[in-house]
Amino acid sequence: MHICKQEITDMTHNITNKLDNSPVKVGVWIVSPAACTLAKDDREIKITPRSMDVLRLLIANAGSVVSPSDFLDTIWRSPIASDHAVHKAIAELRSALEDDAHQPLYIKTVPKRGYTLIAELGHVGEPATAKPELSSTLATDEAEVNRFSVNSPADSWWRRGLIAAVLCALVIAIPLLWRSPDSTPEADGVVKLAVLPFESRDFTDENQILAEGIRDSLINGLGKISHLQVLSTASSTNTLSTSTGLDRNFLREADHVLQGSVMTADGRLRVIVHLVRAGDGLREYSDQFDLPMNDIFAVQDKIVSNVVSALSIYLNDVERSEMLDWGTTNPLAYERFLRGEFYNNQFNPADWERAISYHKAAIELDPNFMNAYHGLATAANNLAVYSGTEKINQMYELVLNVHREISRIDPDSPILDSIQAIKLRMRGSSYIQQEMQLREQIMSGNPPHFAMAHYALLLIGARMYKEAADFLNLASEAGPYEISPDEVWSYRINVLTPSEAILARKNQLQDRPFHVSFLGSVAVNLAMLGDFRQAQIYLNQQREVDIEGILEHYSEIIMSFLAGDIQPGSDEFLAALKDHPDFYYNNGMLSFMVGDIERGISYWQNLQPEQLRRLFNVTHSAEKYFPDHVLASADYQGLLESLGAGISWQHRLMEGVMQMEQMTGVSLSRKSRDAYDKGLFMQDNNLWSEQQWAEFNHHKSQRLSQASTLGANRIH
Numbered sequence: 001m002h003i004c005k006q007e008i009t010d011m012t013h014n015i016t017n018k019l020d021n022s023p024v025k026v027g028v029w030i031v032s033p034a035a036c037t038l039a040k041d042d043r044e045i046k047i048t049p050r051s052m053d054v055l056r057l058l059i060a061n062a063g064s065v066v067s068p069s070d071f072l073d074t075i076w077r078s079p080i081a082s083d084h085a086v087h088k089a090i091a092e093l094r095s096a097l098e099d100d101a102h103q104p105l106y107i108k109t110v111p112k113r114g115y116t117l118i119a120e121l122g123h124v125g126e127p128a129t130a131k132p133e134l135s136s137t138l139a140t141d142e143a144e145v146n147r148f149s150v151n152s153p154a155d156s157w158w159r160r161g162l163i164a165a166v167l168c169a170l171v172i173a174i175p176l177l178w179r180s181p182d183s184t185p186e187a188d189g190v191v192k193l194a195v196l197p198f199e200s201r202d203f204t205d206e207n208q209i210l211a212e213g214i215r216d217s218l219i220n221g222l223g224k225i226s227h228l229q230v231l232s233t234a235s236s237t238n239t240l241s242t243s244t245g246l247d248r249n250f251l252r253e254a255d256h257v258l259q260g261s262v263m264t265a266d267g268r269l270r271v272i273v274h275l276v277r278a279g280d281g282l283r284e285y286s287d288q289f290d291l292p293m294n295d296i297f298a299v300q301d302k303i304v305s306n307v308v309s310a311l312s313i314y315l316n317d318v319e320r321s322e323m324l325d326w327g328t329t330n331p332l333a334y335e336r337f338l339r340g341e342f343y344n345n346q347f348n349p350a351d352w353e354r355a356i357s358y359h360k361a362a363i364e365l366d367p368n369f370m371n372a373y374h375g376l377a378t379a380a381n382n383l384a385v386y387s388g389t390e391k392i393n394q395m396y397e398l399v400l401n402v403h404r405e406i407s408r409i410d411p412d413s414p415i416l417d418s419i420q421a422i423k424l425r426m427r428g429s430s431y432i433q434q435e436m437q438l439r440e441q442i443m444s445g446n447p448p449h450f451a452m453a454h455y456a457l458l459l460i461g462a463r464m465y466k467e468a469a470d471f472l473n474l475a476s477e478a479g480p481y482e483i484s485p486d487e488v489w490s491y492r493i494n495v496l497t498p499s500e501a502i503l504a505r506k507n508q509l510q511d512r513p514f515h516v517s518f519l520g521s522v523a524v525n526l527a528m529l530g531d532f533r534q535a536q537i538y539l540n541q542q543r544e545v546d547i548e549g550i551l552e553h554y555s556e557i558i559m560s561f562l563a564g565d566i567q568p569g570s571d572e573f574l575a576a577l578k579d580h581p582d583f584y585y586n587n588g589m590l591s592f593m594v595g596d597i598e599r600g601i602s603y604w605q606n607l608q609p610e611q612l613r614r615l616f617n618v619t620h621s622a623e624k625y626f627p628d629h630v631l632a633s634a635d636y637q638g639l640l641e642s643l644g645a646g647i648s649w650q651h652r653l654m655e656g657v658m659q660m661e662q663m664t665g666v667s668l669s670r671k672s673r674d675a676y677d678k679g680l681f682m683q684d685n686n687l688w689s690e691q692q693w694a695e696f697n698h699h700k701s702q703r704l705s706q707a708s709t710l711g712a713n714r715i716h
Helices: 002-017 049-060 068-076 083-097 134-147 153-178 205-222 240-245 248-253 296-314 317-326 331-344 349-365 370-385 389-409 415-427 431-443 451-461 465-474 488-494 498-511 516-528 532-545 550-562 571-576 581-593 597-605 609-625 634-642 647-664 670-678 690-705
Strands: 024-026 029-032 037-040 043-046 107-110 114-117 121-123 191-195 228-232 256-265 268-277 283-292
Touching (some): 024 049, 049 114, 068 114, 083 107, 191 205, 191 248, 283 296, 349 370, 370 415, 389 609, 415 431, 415 609, 451 465, 451 488, 451 609, 465 670, 488 498, 516 550, 516 690, 532 550, 634 647, 647 670
Parallel strands (some): 191 228
Antiparallel strands (some): 107 114
């Protein structure tokens, strides 16, 4: 065994020694470190230098687990970097390598430990090889023995004996070396599950038929699980404890045994199921279902669905491990939680409602499931962003309840930092408190993973795009088994020019086709570039998913303004205003776009506290359509100052960036520094170049000057 391991170590060492100058083969991919590319067939994929460094470290430690701290110490060497930076690089590598985290061929996650490269390595032009073939190993061993041999019969005899001994050692060692020490009979193949006949506790023919029906449905449902082989016997009332009449081979083949019982009383049905480990009879999983018998087929389907969902997770080593890493031992709660996270990531109100429902169901099944509480709060926060005052208040109460429950379960849980951040956002009037908290967290040197992204969002709202982009470069997506109140991928798009943003958001819509905000953003940017026909298609799609219509109204009035359908004081302008407090922000924005400063101020002065969140998050983008005389108006800037979003807020963030510079490495841009030193309010974002701003203003002027000639392309 020692010889085999040394062979592998030497081979890996020889390959990685040449990484600086030579490509290396990883599985079917050719890795070129200098060019930061991966190539396969006729395709070549570019990855970031940081991700290439991560891949190089994995190759150098092929077969061993590399922890996040190893990556950070070797590659990042930064007091700001966290495990999330590693997770992001691993995610990029998996995407480039077309690897599946659940069924990996290249990079395997070892829960709670790190990552390991499992693909075979080889030099370019040679067959990939990570495991030395027995024949080549023996040839090497024989050559090594020959170096010390003497040409005599006795030496030859000893040499042959030594080779034979090595051969025997290898024959014994290779299976041990290449088999995981944690492997079980079912770990590398199909799990065999025996489903015993269910017992009727009432001993009636009707209940026996019902028990057999449930069992048959379970066998049918479980048979659809890809990694599961279902074994069954003829109908019988025997259970595992009284299985003398069953075929012993049937039980001997099984890895697990599923058994259960059925009883009825007063129009209700009780079904109990147990999963038992065949080897020692240990009970692994139990569940009880108490349901009204008003529709026996619906009841049967529900029981079968729940049991199949639970066992599909429980009988899969990877799924079960991930379930535990997410923080629950209840497979049904885990299944509900995963559904909740799926719907939360679709980014539209109807799906957030579904996400909330599934997370509540997960919590009901496992009242201590911390990540389900966190997912519930995150979905509530997302829904509140695109809702009216009544729904915002409902969601805020929901988040308060989540905070109380998590505090009850674990007063020291780091999840509380994230929930507290969500609470502050939803209050709308606590931006100074948010900034103070985030600045303190970042200055501590060990901020929560969302701190950088959240501070970047504040900077974006204050038109400090350059500093925000730098903070986002320090931020990362949530890592495995974590939920984040921030969407870094979304924030990055906020600082792009319209033409860049269209492509970026369309790409995101491939994964989230009903993203309520991106649909409108693409529509508005297309209208800005003059493509009103395509813009209308995206606006119609946004209408379908925007339940309360607030965001759709925002998109529509900007597009109508750019199309020339809305003029100051016109009937069309008055008709576009909605007499409802939830629309006051949109009404004020439209008033400022047409130059009606007085009307715009009257609307924004009456914004409810819950609506101030839109003022801080959206105004930086809306202002791009305001005339210069509105932006320069003392009345407009005084309004922003009175609402907490003016020059004092902007300069507070500038001071925050300067104070945190030693910790983050992010400094003020020249434009920001000039505005701060002169005590001025910076009206335009400081990231776009003069050429980009000139291009934007050209498109805006072109839209407004050509409005009368748009004809059929206009929005009506």
